[in-house]
Amino acid sequence: xxxxxxxxxxxxxxxxxxxxxxxxxxxxxxxxxxxxxxxxxxxxxxxxxxxxxxxxxxxxxxxxxxxxxxxxxxxxxxxxxxxxxxxxxxxxxxxxxxxxxxxxxxxxxxxxxxxxxxxxxxxxxxxxxxxxxxxxxxxxxxxxxxxxxxxxxxxxxxxxxxxxxxxxxxxxxxxxxxxxxxxxxxxxxxxxxxxxxxxxxxxxxxxxxxxxxxxxxxxxxxxxxxxxxxxxxxxxxxxxxxxxxxxxxxxxxxxxxxxxxxxxxxxxxxxxxxxxxxxxxxxxxxxxxxxxxxxxxxxxxxxxxxxxxxxxxxxxxxxxxxxxxxxxxxxxxxxxxxxxxxxxxxxxxxxxxxxxxxxxxxxxx
Amino acid sequence: xxxxxxxxxxxxxxxxxxxxxxxxxxxxxxxxxxxxxxxxxxxxxxxxxxxxxxxxxxxxxxxxxxxxxxxxxxxxxxxxxxxxxxxxxxxxxxxxxxxxxxxxxxxxxxxxxxxxxxxxxxxxxxxxxxxxxxxxxxxxxxxxxxxxxxxxxxxxxxxxxxxxxxxxxxxxxxxxxxxxxxxxxxxxxxxxxxxxxxxxxxxxxxxxxxxxxxxxxxxxxxxxxxxxxxxxxxxxxxxxxxxxxxxxxxxxxxxxxxxxxxxxxxxxxxxxxxxxxxxxxxxxxxxxxxxxxxxxxxxxxxxxxxxxxxxxxxxxxxxxxxxxxxxxxxxxxxxxx
Numbered sequence: 001x002x003x004x005x006x007x008x009x010x011x012x013x014x015x016x017x018x019x020x021x022x023x024x025x026x027x028x029x030x031x032x033x034x035x036x037x038x039x040x041x042x043x044x045x046x047x048x049x050x051x052x053x054x055x056x057x058x059x060x061x062x063x064x065x066x067x068x069x070x071x072x073x074x075x076x077x078x079x080x081x082x083x084x085x086x087x088x089x090x091x092x093x094x095x096x097x098x099x100x101x102x103x104x105x106x107x108x109x110x111x112x113x114x115x116x117x118x119x120x121x122x123x124x125x126x127x128x129x130x131x132x133x134x135x136x137x138x139x140x141x142x143x144x145x146x147x148x149x150x151x152x153x154x155x156x157x158x159x160x161x162x163x164x165x166x167x168x169x170x171x172x173x174x175x176x177x178x179x180x181x182x183x184x185x186x187x188x189x190x191x192x193x194x195x196x197x198x199x200x201x202x203x204x205x206x207x208x209x210x211x212x213x214x215x216x217x218x219x220x221x222x223x224x225x226x227x228x229x230x231x232x233x234x235x236x237x238x239x240x241x242x243x244x245x246x247x248x249x250x251x252x253x254x255x256x257x258x259x260x261x262x263x264x265x266x267x268x269x270x271x272x273x274x275x276x277x278x279x280x281x282x283x284x285x286x287x288x289x290x291x292x293x294x295x296x297x298x299x300x301x302x303x304x305x306x307x308x309x310x311x312x313x314x315x316x317x318x319x320x321x322x323x324x325x326x327x328x329x330x331x332x333x334x335x336x337x338x339x340x341x342x343x344x345x346x347x348x349x350x351x352x353x354x355x356x357x358x359x360x361x362x363x364x365x
Numbered sequence: 366x367x368x369x370x371x372x373x374x375x376x377x378x379x380x381x382x383x384x385x386x387x388x389x390x391x392x393x394x395x396x397x398x399x400x401x402x403x404x405x406x407x408x409x410x411x412x413x414x415x416x417x418x419x420x421x422x423x424x425x426x427x428x429x430x431x432x433x434x435x436x437x438x439x440x441x442x443x444x445x446x447x448x449x450x451x452x453x454x455x456x457x458x459x460x461x462x463x464x465x466x467x468x469x470x471x472x473x474x475x476x477x478x479x480x481x482x483x484x485x486x487x488x489x490x491x492x493x494x495x496x497x498x499x500x501x502x503x504x505x506x507x508x509x510x511x512x513x514x515x516x517x518x519x520x521x522x523x524x525x526x527x528x529x530x531x532x533x534x535x536x537x538x539x540x541x542x543x544x545x546x547x548x549x550x551x552x553x554x555x556x557x558x559x560x561x562x563x564x565x566x567x568x569x570x571x572x573x574x575x576x577x578x579x580x581x582x583x584x585x586x587x588x589x590x591x592x593x594x595x596x597x598x599x600x601x602x603x604x605x606x607x608x609x610x611x612x613x614x615x616x617x618x619x620x621x622x623x624x625x626x627x628x629x630x631x632x633x634x635x636x637x638x639x640x641x642x643x644x645x646x647x648x649x650x651x652x653x654x655x656x657x658x659x660x661x662x663x664x665x666x667x668x669x670x671x672x673x674x675x676x677x678x679x680x681x682x683x684x685x686x687x688x689x690x691x692x693x694x695x696x697x698x699x700x701x702x
Contacts, residue, residue: 075603077594106606118597122696123619132615133605168695181601188606 012047012243012253012330021089022192022224023049023072028084028094030067030076030248037297041067043248044084046322049224051191054215056227056235056256058271059245060293065228068245069194073109074101088192107137110185114197116177120169126153126180127165133187152183156213175206182213186221193218194226199234211238232271236260244268247294247304250322253330264329264336267305303334311335389687397680404676405457405669406450412665413446419466419663440466453666457673463666467659472670475655480674482552483644483651487636489566490573495629497574498581503613505582506589517582524579529639533572533646540568550648569647573639577632581625588624592617623694630686634679 030042042064049055057065070076072086072093086093088108093101113119121129130149134140140148146165153161156179169177178198185193195214199207215238218225227239235242236256244252244265252265263269273287291308294300300307302317309316315334322332420436421428437443441452456463462472505514541549547568553561593599593613602616641653648654652671659667691697 070600073604075600102606102608104606105604111600111604113597113601115597119601121598121602121616121620123694124615125695132602132607132611136606170696184601184605 012241012250012324021048021087022051022053023089023226024085024087025068025072026085026087028068028071028086029082030064030071031081032077032079033081034079034297039297040248040299041080041296042071043299044322045243045245045248045250047243047250047253049192049226052218052222052224053241054218054225054227054239056229056239056242057245058229058232058235058242060230062293062296063245064248064296065245066196069111069196069226069228072194073105073111074098075105075111103137106133106185106188106190108188108190109192109194110188110190111194111196112178112181112185112198115201116174116181117169117201119181120177122169124168125165126167126169126172130180130184130187133184137188149183149187152186153180155186155217156180156183158183174202175209178202178206178210179213182210182217186217189221190223192224192226194228196228197230198227200229200231207234214238232268233275244271247299248296249304249332250330251305251332253322255328258329262326262329264325264331265305265333266309266311266335266337269337270308303332311337389691390684393680393684393687397677400680401673401676404672405454408669408672409446409450409453409665412663412668415663417663418442419665422662423467453669462670465659465664465667467662467664467667472666475667476652476670476674479650479652479655482649483637483640483653485555486566486569486644486649486651487573487633487640489570490577491629491633491636493570494574494577494581495625498578498585499618499625501578501582502585502589503618505586506593506617507609507613509590509593514586517586521579521582524575525583527576529572529576530642530646532575533569533643536568536572537646552647552649565647565649569643569649572643572646573636577636580632581628584628585621585625588621589613589617592620596620619693623690626686626689626693630682630689633682634675637675637678 025048026046028042028045029040032039032041045064045068047055047057057068059065067076067080071080071082072088074093074096076082082094084094088104093104096104120126127146127149130152131142131145134145134148134152135142138145150161150165153164158164158176158179164172164176164180169180172180182198193214198214199210202210211234214225214227217223227235229235232242232244236259239256241253241255242259243250244259244267246267252259252263252268254262259268260272263272267289270287270289274289276286289308294304294307302319303309303312306312306316313335318334320332320334322330324330325336418437420433420440420442424432424436434443441449444452453463460473462476464470465472465475468475501517505511505517508514537549540547548561548565549568552565555562596617599612599616602612607615637653640651641657643649644651644654645657652674656668656671658664659671
């Protein structure tokens with residue numbers, strides 16, 4: 001039903017200046033059946049990622065961003081039903097037999113997870129956990145793999161790498177553990193690294209260090225990175241392109257600069273408004289998006305953001321198509337925000353929009 | 366620089382003696398002393414409360430009060446309980462557990478003999494149950510709700526709902542009476558005839574092992590599935606591209622083994638209880654049988670010694686459990702933080 005539409009629709013990112021596509025996701029849908037309830041986690045997600053680029057996928061928890069990433073690696077529970085297409089250099093990843101998929105995991109696509117305290121095996125030495133990843137995709141001897149593991153630990157700037165090789169995860173700090181998780185991800189020299197909220201569990205200083213590390217590795221090793229986050233500010237600082245997800249679908253796609261300069265989708269606008277800014281008055285209420293993200297088991301008809309959107313009208317009962325309205329800028333909205341340049345009522349200095357702003361901030365007045 | 370790395374792996378004994386675990390052993394053994402004292406006082410007191418004593422039991426119902434009093438005096442049973450207890454305690458600390466009222470044999474010697482028999486029986490049952498439960502649980506956890514999982518679940522639930530003495534009688538009926546392939550009763554010392562000894566152990570050990578096997582299988586399978594479905598480090602391992610068995614064995618099983626060890630350690634003390642029944646059914650001259658006979662004849666010193674041995678085994682089982690944690694779990698071995 002939705003298949004024929006996806007075929008005629010080139011995914012975002014395949015514009016004029018599109019380079020060699022590393023990953024092309026088209027109309028990805030993931031559904032879970034839980035206790036008789038159907039949970040629609042991803043509802044037709046499309047994007048394209050070029051080799052060596054950083055793409056950010058932004059959304060609230062439950063927006064389907066992590067599920068969509070795990071789908072690429074075939075790491076979903078057996079109850080998941082997946083449709084659509086995800087081609088990695090032309091090879092279809094979805095529906096690939098488990099045995100074949102194993103050859104791609106770690107070797108072509110690797111993943112870094114949210115909580116480094118939980119993503120390492122507490123009973124295994126750091127070294128053993130890295131060499132296991134190395135030896136999964138090479139025929140190195142134990143000794144060679146150990147030497148390579150120490151190299152990797154140095155590559156992620158883990159202090160005293162030789163000593164850490166013999167330590168256990170609980171002997172390391174959170175930031176150091178995340179470096180180890182990144183070293184494991186690099187073990188198979190992947191061309192795509194998925195960082196799934198990789199800095200969320202870390203304190204702010206460590207967050208910045210880990211992001212800098214990812215950026216450095218991306219430039220040194222020429223890897224592409226999918227940066228999954230709820231933090232639009234983070235995405236803007238590091239990603240080339242940004243996909244904003246809501247209720248399992250893409251609602252806006254643009255380059256990071258374009259998105260910040262000309263935000264269109266009211267949801268993105270509201271997200272931008274919710275970023276704390278130093279310029280704001282002290283003790284001013286931080287704008288929040290009213291309401292709750294929709295229950296993925298009972299999505300509203302039409303635009304999923306309609307119940308929370310200040311600009312919503314009856315037109316929004318019809319689902320807005322996700323289309324390229326301006327070159328390189330895609331959105332799904334019947335009432336996109338106007339360009340700040342064309343809209344003198346808005347304060348051009350601040351990225352946030354009227355929809356997310358409580359009256360107290362007084363921008364409307 | 367990286368070549369010399371391998372030498373830093375320390376051997377297991379080196380880890381043990383240099384670690385907090387070694388200090389823990391000392392502390393635990395010291396703590397065992399008040400436990401032993403408490404257990405012995407309690408046993409002595411309870412046996413004292415039960416009407417009738419060894420003299421009455423030996424002489425039978427026909428005996429005259431004079432005869433009983435005479436024998437009581439000869440056995441020292443006419444002395445107050447407190448002084449008898451301290452007499453016993455004084456001997457016990459020097460390793461002299463007294464002589465049996467009934468057989469006149471040295472209690473310590475008798476105990477040693479019986480203990481080897483019981484240890485063989487429970488040891489065989491424990492090893493067999495764990496050795497079978499681990500592969501079955503791993504196969505079941507490999508595909509939760511798969512055919513093997515369902516079959517093993519059915520078997521283990523059935524096995525758990527059968528009491529071990531019922532199972533023992535069924536085993537005797539099938540293998541000793543109907544097919545006559547294994548002896549129903551009796552015990553041949555291992556040194557005399559190892560083959561006969563093991564043949565005699567098969568049925569009683571099976572009767573003890575089956576419920577244990579079922580319990581361990583269910584427990585380990587459940588824990589493995591929890592690890593596989595709920596733990597992030599499993600996803601990390603899968604994302605490396607390693608095979609499902611490697612994920613199961615190196616990652617999930619290693620973490621699940623702590624739970625299994627706890628359960629086995631706790632089971633060990635209840636295991637002693639089940640040997641009492643099984644040894645009686647199969648006429649195996651073990652500790653359980655000895656204690657049962659001694660209680661019937663009010664052979665206080667023998668009961669006392671048996672109870673102390675059971676207490677020691679329980680303390681040691683808990684100690685070994687904790688030590689195994691220390692060997693397996695680096696968070697305990699090196700202290701947290």
